[in-house]
Amino acid sequence: MEGTLGLHHVTCLAGDPQENLDFYLGVLGLRLVKRSVNQDDPATYHLFYADRQGTPGTALTFFPYPHLPPHRLGVGQAVEVALAVPQESLGYWEARLARYGRPLERGERFGLPALLFPDPHGLPLAFTAAEGPGLPWEESPVPPEHQVRGLLGARILEREVEATLAFRVRNEAHALALRETVLAWGLRPTPLIDRFWFRSVYFREPGGVLLELATEGPGFAVDEDPEALGERLVLPPWLEGQRPAIEAALPPVRLPGKGG
Known part of the structure; x- marks a missing residue:
């Protein structure tokens, strides 16, 4: 049986959503490929940052909670996310991060x-000289030759969960086959859940960390023009009827200005 294809995305908690946007888009130059909500808590944003087109393996996503207490490392969290950048870009990033x-x-x-x-809310990041699948985004404030190339890895502390780590599978059949393997291990995976941009199976591994098997498609462009990803609040169809209430509950955010 085919195993997973690597990381699909990494999801963490954050503080103020505007500060999160200003840093990941304005400083790190990632593209906001989807501005949506936590489907289990629609009064909270779900912000997806990735390469030009949201290639699987490049997405770092956040649930921002403006009133969270100060960040403290603990079990169940992603305690560091490693992102790939070109080796010749480390000097550029050292100067840019110092400038900010x-x-x-x-x-x-x-x-x-x-x-x-660290990011503004305490998440440790590691810009590592490595290859990655990411495609440059022409409108990034970071020159194409220096842009982040995708996820390289993540370190987590086990036991209670505060962040999800997602693994990539080809399609629903692949996800369901791996679900059977998880069942055979004596664990309790969820059914295949429709997240609209991908389908997911979730399970808690023996150390207490919630893991996710996410399909490669249909992808972030299924409901938006690829040239306009992240420019508006997008909801899955089953939440559209709640749009007025959801928009009223979310704090306003603006995309950082271009140029860097």
Whole structure:
């Protein structure tokens, strides 16, 4: 049986959504490929950042809660997310992050040179010199040759869950086959759940971390023009009837200005 194809996306909690947007789009230059809501808590945004077209394996997503207490590392969280950048870009990123006042240090991840720094809400990030599947986005404030190329890995502390780590599968048949394997391990996977942009099976592994098997498609362009991804609030069809209430509950956000 075919195993997973690698990471699909990594999802973490954040604080203020505007600060999250300003950093990941305005400073790191990722593209906001989907502005939606937490389907289990529609009064909360779900923000998806990725490469130009939301290629599987490039998405870092957040549930921002403006009134969260200060960040503290603990079990069940993603305690570091490693992102791939071109090796020749480490100097560029060191200068850019310093210009934006981010504390950083040089280190190593997976035997490769890396820059280590926190995001505005305390999530540790590691920009690591490595190849990745990401496609440059022409409107990014970061030059194409220096842009983030995708996810490289994530470190998690196990037991209670505060963040999801998602693995990529080809399609629904692949997800269901792996679900049977999870059942054979004596775990309790969910049915295949429709997330509209992908389909997912969730299960809690023995250490207590919630894992997700997410299909490669249909993708983020299924309900938006590829040239306009992330520019408006998008809801899955089953939440459209609640749009007025959802929009009233969400704090207003604006996309950071271009140019960097």
